[in-house]
Amino acid sequence: MIIFGSKSKGVEVGVDIEDFDCPHCQQTGMVAHGAVRYFHIYWIPMFVTKKSALMVCPHCKYTVEDCELDKQTANSLKSLVYENKKLIGYNFGLFAIIALFAYMSISSTIIGLISAATAGDEPTNATDQASEAPAPEAIPAAPAIELLIAEGFNGSGFIFNFHGEQYIACSLHQFDGLSPEIMYGSELNPIEIVEQVAKQSDLQILKFKVEDLPLTGVVNYSSRDTPGVKRNEPVYIFDTMNKSYLGRIVKSSFAGDAHIKMEDTYPAAGMSGSPVISARDGNLLGVVLSADSGENATLVGFEMIRWVNTPKVISSSSH
Numbered sequence: 001m002i003i004f005g006s007k008s009k010g011v012e013v014g015v016d017i018e019d020f021d022c023p024h025c026q027q028t029g030m031v032a033h034g035a036v037r038y039f040h041i042y043w044i045p046m047f048v049t050k051k052s053a054l055m056v057c058p059h060c061k062y063t064v065e066d067c068e069l070d071k072q073t074a075n076s077l078k079s080l081v082y083e084n085k086k087l088i089g090y091n092f093g094l095f096a097i098i099a100l101f102a103y104m105s106i107s108s109t110i111i112g113l114i115s116a117a118t119a120g121d122e123p124t125n126a127t128d129q130a131s132e133a134p135a136p137e138a139i140p141a142a143p144a145i146e147l148l149i150a151e152g153f154n155g156s157g158f159i160f161n162f163h164g165e166q167y168i169a170c171s172l173h174q175f176d177g178l179s180p181e182i183m184y185g186s187e188l189n190p191i192e193i194v195e196q197v198a199k200q201s202d203l204q205i206l207k208f209k210v211e212d213l214p215l216t217g218v219v220n221y222s223s224r225d226t227p228g229v230k231r232n233e234p235v236y237i238f239d240t241m242n243k244s245y246l247g248r249i250v251k252s253s254f255a256g257d258a259h260i261k262m263e264d265t266y267p268a269a270g271m272s273g274s275p276v277i278s279a280r281d282g283n284l285l286g287v288v289l290s291a292d293s294g295e296n297a298t299l300v301g302f303e304m305i306r307w308v309n310t311p312k313v314i315s316s317s318s319h
């Protein structure tokens with residue numbers, strides 16, 4: 001049972017009102033005090049419900065309450081009494097509750113920040129992610145893909161279909177902004193690059209000698225009607241062993257066009273150039289370019305492929 005109610009209490013102020021005559025003994029000068037009515041829970045004052053003022057005659061102790069006075073006089077009497085009285089004591093519970101809520105929200109924010117900062121080590125991360133999803137969703141298995149390795153094993157890329165032709169996508173930064181001359185399939189079969197057909201901020205699209213096929217695991221790029229990704233969209237990215245990793249599109253300030261919150265940690269080192277594939281329709285979305293950790297990335301940045309028109313050669317390699 002919660003005990004609550006309201007109580008009244010006098011507020012000792014003792015302001016001399018020199019120009020008021022006692023209605024009882026007609027002596028001039030009375031002393032003003034306050035009286036508060038407050039709401040309490042278990043007798044702990046929560047907040048003031050009413051503030052009133054009264055005047056006491058120092059001679060005959062006759063009391064005049066503010067409700068007996070005209071409104072203007074009552075108001076000026078009240079402001080005289082309460083001008084310097086903050087009444088914090090009677091609002092104690094309310095202040096305490098406000099302070100408690102403020103503390104709780106600050107500490108939960110801090111806890112949130114800490115868990116966000118340490119998310120990489122938390123096995124509960126995937127569960128949190130799943131609970132944010134608007135509805136449970138059956139996610140198709142990842143398509144089989146085959147990553148290509150660049151000369152010197154310093155970068156990766158992949159082959160994709162577009163307008164019935166096949167191209168290679170990879171990053172620019174792994175090749176110092178240049179095009180690789182040769183890339184290798186998983187059997188270390190060399191694939192000769194013939195030209196660069198498109199270039200974005202950190203992404204290039206290359207044409208290669210088709211006779212260097214066959215290759216398995218070619219990704220489809222169909223340039224969606226509305227290029228871009230939706231928040232919470234499930235996506236697959238891949239490691240050097242062509243193993244798939246599921247994540248979801250999130251907003252973040254991390255480098256890249258869009259970001260993937262991984263369901264499990266992702267071995268990102270050297271994985272710039274992995275395709276980002278929609279887990280819903282298997283369509284190619286972009287190329288992995290950055291991550292928050294080399295070994296156990298939980299956040300991965302990628303650049304979207306914006307190549308929505310029929311491919312056009314923008315430069316030819318000289319070899």
Ligand SMILES: [Zn+2]
Pocket residue numbers: 022023024025026027057058059060061062
């Ligand atoms: Zn009097």
